[in-house]
Amino acid sequence: MVRRVLSLPSGRIAVCVLAVIALLAASGPLLAPQDPLAAGDTPLAAASGAHWLGTDYLGRDVLSRLLDGSRVSVLGSLEVALTALVVGVVPGILSVYLGRTFEWLTLRLADTLVALPFLLFAVAVVALLGNGITQAMLVTGVLVSPLFYRVSRAATLAVARSPYVEAALVSGAAIGWVVRRHVLAKVLPPIAVALAQTVGTGFVIVSSLTFLGIGVQPPAPTWGGLLASDLGYLGQRPWAPVAPALLIMVTVWACNVLADALRDVSGEAGRALLNSRRARAHRLDEADPAPAGGTR
């Protein structure tokens, strides 16, 4: 599946962008040209040779702060996605096998979690349960888990009613073996799509929370925190928010593109589609009924 994603141009771009972001997160503090916490004597300076992206209101180097802050965002969004994965997928698969009571219960729980405004809930829970990005992301992960629950449940349902699984059960296969052998293979592609999407959502949530100053201690740099401090000095440095905002947007965009690429290559339609890219262009033409709606 990895090779198929990489053979799509959009998949290649997305993977490259995300790899760069991951690299920044891993080595950002080392790459930072200056101490992100050291206050300089030239506050609110414009971009220059010494400070590539200028300085903030305390004279701290913005580029260093951006690089240093990338780790919080990346780790936070990964935490959201992985928590949601675990909390959502396990009951999603089990709901098909553990009987109607469990199914009803988990479905109602998923309905409930979807109805909760998760940013509001994250703010509330973080503030009440202690200030820390880890708790915030765990809670957010639980709140966005219904996506994984639904996706894995739908895939499991489809597979559980297919003839070859029934044949396996009739010939005496254990449920656990069926899940490992057949169900997981079918559930993985949609989960990968959901995972890519959720990492993007996670970025937005981490940035929003750090923007509000929740979950991190003040001097520590974060992308959201940079935006928040830029907001106060828009009059002096109107271009300051561009860099962190662009970083957030590009990362979220790359996650979405990766999700689309994964969706394109998973499943029979995706595989056929990849074999000849002309087929896709052709199919679009064909799908268009002649003077549809008489608009041309």
Added chain:
Amino acid sequence: MTTTKEQAREPAAPADGRSAAGARARHGLGRVLATVARSAALFVPVFLVATFVTFALRSLSGLSPARIQLGEQATPEAIARVEAQWGLDRPFLVQYGDWIGGVLHGQLGASWTNGADISTLIGLGLGVSLSVATLALVIGVLAGFALGTLAALRRTTWIDRAVTGFVTVISVMPAFVVGIVLVAVLAVGLGLFPSAGYVEPGQGIGPWLAHITLPAVALSLDVVADVARQLRSSLVAAYRENYVTGALVRGLSPRRIFFTHVLRNGLGPALATLGLKFPSLVGASVVTEWIFGLQGFGRFANDSAQSGDVPAVQGVLVVSIVLVVAFNLVVNLVLARVTPAAQRGV
């Protein structure tokens, strides 16, 4: 509710008595009632579970009004006295029963920080937030429908690609990034709009609109993107159906085909998206109200959460759940009215 009234009025409208239209309208009324009943059956457990989780937050948090009122050096006796005064020494389930009884009567209790009535405080902020959210929804629906319809009508042309590209760009912009950009460009740079604050609509519709336009636009982009995308794909799919070809063959006008066949059948997913988007709209208001300095619902949530005022946070969450549930009920009703196929699912 408006849908129900419309439905009730309809049987009276055709004067020719027991016509097919009358029968259809009576059938429609039953359908709407069935939708309401089903939605209620779905949402009562949602409400109970959500409020229970919300209430359990206090025991989990370990916060107490004594800490806020007496400070860190309070004696255990003083803490116990304050907690007894707030009724926190009773068993958990008794407290929950008491609280949920109050919630059902519209009483959300008193704030730990200043003893004010939380329902009143939230009511004050809700006016601001609902103005912004409603305008955001209006913008989102209008722009999203316009873009989605445009892209679907001119599909596979450069217009379609331009719209799709634009939608992709705005869908990755978080509300607070849009908010900052709007403040930087339109408020600080060009001075077209006030950058912060709120004016009651009673003091003039013009200033009121000027103050809520920027936050509403910031909130709406996400809705615009999702509605446009959903509408485009479902309209394109509807155009491929055989009944559209049939309508063409019968010589119906393009306008009639679009409005009675394509739009009506393609509307469902876009409306359903609207229902799913509402919670994130409420959530994002926390951030936009912070940027634009609005003393609204989201700001109240943030402030009371940061000061550890548990009853206020619980109240905020209950109100947000009620808002989301009510909004989804309305969406379901509209869905049932517009697209008959929608109620076979749920």
